[in-house]
Amino acid sequence: xxxxxxxxxxxxxxxxxxxxxxxxxxxxxxxxxxxxxxxxxxxxxxxxxxxxxxxxxxxxxxxxxxxxxxxxxxxxxxxxxxxxxxxxxxxxxxxxxxxxxxxxxxxxxxxxxx
Amino acid sequence: xxxxxxxxxxxxxxxxxxxxxxxxxxxxxxxxxxxxxxxxxxxxxxxxxxxxxxxxxxxxxxxxxxxxxxxxxxxxxxxxxxxxxxxxxxxxxxxxxxxxxxxxxxxxxxxxx
Numbered sequence: 001x002x003x004x005x006x007x008x009x010x011x012x013x014x015x016x017x018x019x020x021x022x023x024x025x026x027x028x029x030x031x032x033x034x035x036x037x038x039x040x041x042x043x044x045x046x047x048x049x050x051x052x053x054x055x056x057x058x059x060x061x062x063x064x065x066x067x068x069x070x071x072x073x074x075x076x077x078x079x080x081x082x083x084x085x086x087x088x089x090x091x092x093x094x095x096x097x098x099x100x101x102x103x104x105x106x107x108x109x110x111x112x113x114x
Numbered sequence: 115x116x117x118x119x120x121x122x123x124x125x126x127x128x129x130x131x132x133x134x135x136x137x138x139x140x141x142x143x144x145x146x147x148x149x150x151x152x153x154x155x156x157x158x159x160x161x162x163x164x165x166x167x168x169x170x171x172x173x174x175x176x177x178x179x180x181x182x183x184x185x186x187x188x189x190x191x192x193x194x195x196x197x198x199x200x201x202x203x204x205x206x207x208x209x210x211x212x213x214x215x216x217x218x219x220x221x222x223x224x225x226x227x
Contacts, residue, residue, distance in 0.1 A: 033157060035159060037215060042149075042151075042159065042161040043151055043159035043161065043207075044158070044159060045156075045157045045158045045159055048157055056156070056157050058157070058158065088213060088215065090215070092217075102123075102219055102220065103217075103219075103220065104219070105215075105216075105217040107214065108214075108215065110213065
């Protein structure tokens with residue numbers, strides 16, 4: 001099976017712009033979670049989608065939003081970009097639930113905001 | 115290809131016991147970072163401990179310590195005096211110079227009362 005794929009792999013934007021990142025989960029996986037990785041804050045949870053519904057949400061401002069499509073692919077959108085949004089954005093797809101869940105991480109999208 | 119392997123999908127220990135979670139990795143690089151993250155059901159990722167490969171001294175954070183064996187490419191996490199609040203999924207992760215981060219599949223740890 002192909003792994004989790006994320007596009008684009010690298011992105012450069014300027015402050016005030018918006019950006020959309022895409023994540024394609026492993027075939028058959030219905031849950032997709034998004035994380036932000038920065039040197040200072042480490043890895044922080046953004047949100048989780050399951051069957052097109054947001055199931056869980058981290059502590060990020062409303063500028064960060066996401067959605068999931070019927071084929072389980074997910075997109076994450078950041079509006080009005082700030083310099084501090086520069087980070088590696090990771091997506092993980094998972095199968096199973098609760099104690100049986102296993103997450104598989106994608107390679108990430110590196111976003112640089114200038 | 116760089117990989118991270120956590121060979122224990124699930125573990126259970128009694129409260130107050132010491133538990134060791136194993137992690138091995140494969141890389142040809144000499145400079146990199148290794149992490150252990152704790153993920154409770156809320157899905158928040160909590161950085162437990164971080165190790166820089168060029169530092170031979172094992173990192174320690176309170177009850178958490180690592181046994182870093184660079185030649186063996188092993189990075190195990192030891193939790194001493196385990197507490198109920200330590201129950202979580204633990205991820206081992208590798209970060210290379212190009213900022214590529216690779217996660218293991220995780221170890222689900224249960225601390226039993």
